[in-house]
Amino acid sequence: MALLSVRDLRVEFATSGGVVTAVDGASFDVGAGETVALLGESGSGKSVTAQAVMGIVPKPAGRIPSGSISYDSKDLLAPGVAKGLRGREIAMVFQDPLSSLNPVFRVGAQIGEMFRRHRGASRREARAAALDLMKRVGIPAASKRLDDYPHQFSGGMRQRVMIAMALALSPRLLIADEPTTALDVTVQAQIMDLLTRLQAEEGMSLVLITHDLGVVAGVADRVILMYAGRVVETGPLREVYEHSGHPYTSGLMASIPALEGPRDRLVPIQGSPPDLLDLPSGCSFRPRCQYADEQCAEVEPVLRQLPDRASTHQAACHHPEGVLTDVH
Amino acid sequence: MGAYVVRRLFFSLFVLWGAVTIIFVVLRLVPGDPAYIMLGPDADQAQVAALRAQLGLDQSLIQQYATYLANVVHLDFGESFRLNADSMSLVLQRVPATIQLATTALLLSLLIGLPLGVIAALRAHSWVDRAISVFSLMGQSTPSFWLGIVLILVFARGLKVLPSAGSGSWAHLVLPTITLALPFLAILVRLTRSGLLEVVHEGYVHTARAKGLGEGIVVLVHAMRNALIPIVTVVGLQFGALLGGTVIVETVFAWPGVGRLLIDSIGRRDYGVVQASILLVATIFVLINLLVDLLYGFLDPRVRLAGD
Incomplete structure (x- = not known):
């Protein structure tokens, strides 16, 4: 029984030029603990598929007219279901860590927010938990950097912050949407190593979305190609x-x-x-x-x-x- | 940060110097001699000449300007020609009333303008958004003197539920506050709407959703905190316009503030009071701008660091 099961998924966007079918009948499974690469070029629908799984397809332009997404036997397309699982069970890392981190909040607070909002942790507990996570994802001098803002970090470190945030509540499924595309080649390898190490430690499923066949070559168990x-x-x-x-x-x-x-x-x-x-x-x-x-x-x-x-x-x-x- | 504030304060002095100089020149370009206006049409030449000498108006403009600047530095604007009291004290007496009016108008604008802007942005292109847009467009284009008079006609003359003029109770504050607030409120609605629409598609808003945060927190904390950065800037600048607006609103509603004193004093060519009022309003404006700059650094950490 797959952890995530997508069947005949359709996602449409209303644009000024007409209705665009971004995802047209996609079906695939992701097993527990499995690493799956979702490959395709820009516009192939891979990122929109991820958005549909997360339940964050931009509204009101986007809609899902047909298909099903089930996660752990729960219907993710039913109202409110995806919302309850986001962040806790299913987490996501985005392509550009600079624009994906909120520029006006300290990184410690952005990571700690996961514990404060989801677990009702106190400010102090959230801070301690954020510090642990920052150490775990390999941010040097983490205790000093808790109170820094995203723009004070390098690209690779920012992506580590994003990963720390995604891992906060030990999700069972991590979707990484082009996690290394915005980074230098050497940093790309470090981030991929980090992701695979954390995946092994957590035993979570990993969906790697990328257009780069090289990035997933040594990592993925299975590939899904979209066009x-x-x-x-x-x-x-x-x-x-x-x-x-x-x-x-x-x-x-x-x-x-x-x-x-x-x-x-x-x-x-x-x-x-x-x-x-x-x-x-x-x-x-x-x-x-x-x-x-x-x-x-x-x-x-x-x-x-x-x-x-x-x-x-x-x-x-x-x-x-x-x-x-x-x-x- | 400290050095920055000192530098800004230093430049502010130049702004104030510019303001007092412009008002000096403008007052003397306006036709009408204070001595004539004070003595009335029956005065003879000798009386006028004597008063002009007493007021120092017989000196050359350069001499008058030099004396004036020296006095401004000591905040001495001389006696009011009209009210026979120290000009600056007269103005300062009127300040609390104006501050009261400006503050209530600002609060009303924020309380209504921000939520309306948020609603318009969240329901962008819906009929709700259009209705709010029409309202704010009307608010921005309605002249205060007209709105003030209409409000008086409806609520004071017609319904007789609120006083038409004067001060003394909260009821007196209602109509002037609404009149002063409306254009400001309207700008705020439009700013909030566009500011929020600009950030709702930013990556960090997607991230906030992906983190499983409630829509309220996503919009009001993650998006709004970023949208506030341009809003605060414009609000600060527009607060000057709000102060300027008090001149009209105070006149329409006979509100005993600086604005009405200023208008009366200009009519009587009461140079000292006019100059003192202008300096005071300019100072408040400059200080608010400085405050906005500091607040900007507080709201946007990227600016704070660049300034250090």
């Missing part, structure tokens, strides 16, 4: 990386520069991501795909098991055989 609001491929990390069953995935793999071996020209994916206001019929990746045929234009492909691969490895493509043989 234009749909899940296009899902499976164990090695499986997906080595035997991509969707042309989009294999295209992403081909566009990663290799550190070793001959320096070939990178192979980019042709074309650009589709306009969500004007999606192509059938498969939305069709205009950029070399395998596309009439079937792709007419029938929207659904996730199904790939030929000769494990049942956990699925792709939404009409021609996975071609993709599998061509690349590997």
